[in-house]
Each structure stands twice: as C-alpha cells, then as structure tokens.
Amino acid sequence: AQSVTQPDIHITVSEGASLELRCNYSYGATPYLFWYVQSPGQGLQLLLKYFSGDTLVQGIKGFEAEFKRSQSSFNLRKPSVHWSDAAEYFCAVGGTGTASKLTFGTGTRLQVTL
Amino acid sequence: DTAVSQTPKYLVTQMGNDKSIKCEQNLGHDTMYWYKQDSKKFLKIMFSYNNKELIINETVPNRFSPKSPDKAHLNLHINSLELGDSAVYFCASSQDLQPNQPQHFGDGTRLSIL
Numbered sequence: 534a535q536s537v538t539q540p541d542i543h544i545t546v547s548e549g550a551s552l553e554l555r556c557n558y559s560y561g562a563t564p565y566l567f568w569y570v571q572s573p574g575q576g577l578q579l580l581l582k583y584f585s586g587d588t589l590v591q592g593i594k595g596f597e598a599e600f601k602r603s604q605s606s607f608n609l610r611k612p613s614v615h616w617s618d619a620a621e622y623f624c625a626v627g628g629t630g631t632a633s634k635l636t637f638g639t640g641t642r643l644q645v646t647l
Numbered sequence: 648d649t650a651v652s653q654t655p656k657y658l659v660t661q662m663g664n665d666k667s668i669k670c671e672q673n674l675g676h677d678t679m680y681w682y683k684q685d686s687k688k689f690l691k692i693m694f695s696y697n698n699k700e701l702i703i704n705e706t707v708p709n710r711f712s713p714k715s716p717d718k719a720h721l722n723l724h725i726n727s728l729e730l731g732d733s734a735v736y737f738c739a740s741s742q743d744l745q746p747n748q749p750q751h752f753g754d755g756t757r758l759s760i761l
Contacts, residue, residue, distance in 0.1 A: 565747050569752075574755075575755075576752035576753050576754045577737070577739075577752040579751075623690065627746035628746055634680075634692050634695060634705075635750060636692075639689055640688045640689075
C-alpha cells in the first residue's frame, strides 16, 4: 500500500529565509509524486509534480522539489520565502492501475514571520 | 472562471438530517473525486468516478451516496448525518485516471453537524 509521511507538522521561518519541507513516501514501483498548497479557506493548488525524468522539478511560485529514490524522499524547497507562502503544504503519492488514487501526507503548516 | 465549483460552501445541520453537496467542473475532465478533510487536516479519498462510472469507493459508509449525472458533475448525498461527518469535503477532477494527471480541487464545503 502506498503511504506518505510528512515529519514536520508545523514550521516557522522568517521572510527571506530558505525553506525545506520534508516528504517521505512508500510505494512499490516508480511513484507519481505531487506537492499541493492549501491556503486558509481554499482548496488545494498544485505546486509541482514528478513522475519521470529530471529528479529536480520546478513548480509555480518559485518552489522546487527533488526526488531521491535512495531515500524515498521528495522534499520541497524554496530559496527565499515570502509572507504570502504561509499555508498548509501537502505531499501526495499517486498509484497506477484503474483505481489509481492520491494518498496524502498529513500536511505541514508553514508560518512566516516578518 | 471557476474550474471546480462546489455548493454550498458552508452547511450547518442537525444530526439525523439528509443533505447534498454539489460539484461541477468546467475543465472537460473525465474523472472526478470526493475527499474528506478532518479537523486535523488529514485528506482521504472517498470516491472517484470516471465518465460517470464509479471507480473507487474507499470503504465509506453507505449513508454516503455519490451521483454523477454526467461527467461534469459529481454530487454527494449524505443520509442520517452523524457528528463524525463534520469535516470539509473537497471535490476534485483530473483529465483522466492516469496517475500523472494532476487533480484540480474545489474550495471545499465545510459541513458542521450540531
């Protein structure tokens, strides 16, 4: 069964500082990996995805993520955080087959201090 | 233009009542989903439909009955509401069932059971 672990429930960073949000997955084959962001009262917005090719993927809003098969990780990074990045971040893994579905991690809440 | 729209945004009702949540997508997607997000922000898939056909039913109580009149709509009817049904329900859609297809989310319906 596929699963996702986000070890950090809550992270606080200063505006302008760098950010790394951790994500570890468990899946038997090549995973399909996603990062989504949820602002308060909103739905989830896709930041980026990985399913093959270059292991460093670029997303929207200046985010990037690196797939490391040996560590079963797909960490999200941003060089310089803006106050508007404060939100809940979800890592998700998708599976193959006719009943493919997304399994989400428990989320990491990002707080940005000015 | 709202891609995935859900109504209502808020729903407050008493235990034992029956209620429905509607979802529509104007993206031309074939696949639609319902997710439940609990008070700890954990997101779990409930159902998925592909071209009006049920694909995933993730051991949801049969008080929950999804209905897809056409591939642009996926409604969720809930009978005999219980306290534990209080949550935010998200509708989502994707181009098709392929696992590399990102899912597009609505803004959610916050259901509160009194």
